[in-house]
Amino acid sequence: MNKLDLKNELESKFPHNQARLKKIECVYIPVTNAAVTKQFFMRHGLITLSPGGNVKLASGQGIFFLETKEKQSSNFVTHDWDDNNEEHVMESVCFEVEQIEELYEQMRAGGAKVSELKDSGDCGKAFHFFDPDGNKYTAWQDV
Template identity: 35%
Template sequence: MSSNKLQGNGLKCICSVYVPVKDPIKSAHWWQQHFGLDFAVPFNPEEAQAIMKLSDGQWLHLVETKGNIDNQFVNKAGYEMFRLTFEVRQIEVLHDHLLANGVKVDELKDRGSCGINFVFYDLDGNKFDINENVSVQREPEEIDKVKQHLFSHAR
């Protein structure tokens, strides 16, 4: 007789994220231009969504939405939250690329042991967070150079 009791954590990972957009193909090209994402499957206009693939295999579904797009929510402290954080490598390269290409980007934050973060907005105003845990991914001398590069612009 088999046991139906869950052993440990039953959730492995997030395989898909759904993002509301006005124009899936226009949004897909924006994600290609700024983040290098490719289509996970060929675009089918009848599905009213473009499906993009992240580097680790997860899918980003850009779903055509009618009406207002509201992908954020306000937390108890009154801060407008994003729904997800993307993990990256070489955050300084991505940050510079987005700024140089006119993407709306909020200020950088050094969150200590959580890493360096910044918020960006897509074509439809959806708010996303970017993170690199530099203390885990980089050598100490490289961390100082990255922080100097990123935070010297903010001063």
Template identity: 30%
Template structure:
């Protein structure tokens, strides 16, 4: 019997999201996030596969019945199952709000970065994160916080 040494899990390559209409959902993801098809749409599979910028796949899988992609945490908050890493979170946040996407309030989680939660048209919740203190200069991080949280200097 062999023993695994170190971390055997490299990355998450695919995420599966339940949707009512894969093509309609794909158009929404393309419009709001610029995602592209990873493979041509195959109606027989009843799913659309989109590609994130780092190559992971987002499967929009047609489902019937109630879509319940969330779960309550101990405090009763309906949790999301995925957090997307982004750059220029302030641009994305403004873009989604302008497009009428349901977004929750921004949170500054200190060393974990800035996050917000959005919902797709099927009611699936997703989290978005940017560790601005890691990926930006201190001056730029302060400007982003001021923009997003209306901080007056």
């Protein structure tokens, strides 16, 4: 079933015009060492820390880097994103940023693992970056 057919089916079965979920307040990311991950994000100017040491985005939303006993990542494989790749490694978080070209060059020069910066026209510009545990993220800027 395509996305439009599914949309129509779900809206006919479950009619409502306002979602109860307002926004994502925080995100939980598995890491092997929270201090190392916070240092990575701070080094590149991606986050600030609250007075209690919690990670904050410019919007005030939080990210929790939670240490795991065994290394794992928040990435997953999907066939539902890239029509040319049945095993696309998908990130679980896409961040909206400003001055994406400057951020990209700064992260690249600072030794971060980054993909190429892509201009997708009306969809904006984006690049992927990876934390020390290999968690994949997208930095995206609207046009």
